[in-house]
Amino acid sequence: DIQLTQSPSFLSAYVGDRVTITCRASQAIRSYLAWYQQKPGKAPKLLIYSASTLQSGVPSRFSGSGSGTEFTLTISSLQSEDFATYYCQQLNSYPYTFGQGTKVDIK
């Protein structure tokens, strides 16, 4: 199975900060990577797919990049509503797998 490792696992930041989360795959997954945001008690929400395609309705401050084994999710200017946990997921091969999550908290 393909392992995804996110770093950091926890991140504390101010409103307005630029935030970057990294997701590394144990083997190449081309661009078959998605990012999700989850708030407490809610279902995850799709942010980005195919590594860099912004899902409809998602603010443009979110962006994704990478291919192969290293990927990043960037929030250009953190807003109060962005404090949540973020997960990457590979859909290159079965079984699909998720990273362990990155919790973004208020500093």
Added chain:
Amino acid sequence: EVQLVDSGGGLVQPGGSLRLSCAASGFMFDYFWMSWVRQVPGKGLEWVGNIKPDGSETHYADSVKGRFTISRDNAKNSLFLHMSSLRAEDTAVYYCTRDWSLLNHDFWGQGTLVTVSS
């Protein structure tokens, strides 16, 4: 508006069985792959498995293979997860998801909690 409504969760004893359901509306259900994803409370996400639009193909996580079966009824716009030989480690919130072109899970149900305990 796309809607997925998960149901069927509850308390079940170890070794028992349970069937979860997902009622879909607002889109052409028989055009889409569908998945189940689970989450142990306070922990991360785990993909459980998925099913092809016509139901002819399924894939599963190793942790549930041979114990869980995904099926669908396209006439009733419904997705199912049949769980058997349940273990304490299957305790989780289970979400059904719509899969878009096998590139992402673009819509999620609200989740249903399954607790496996004696």
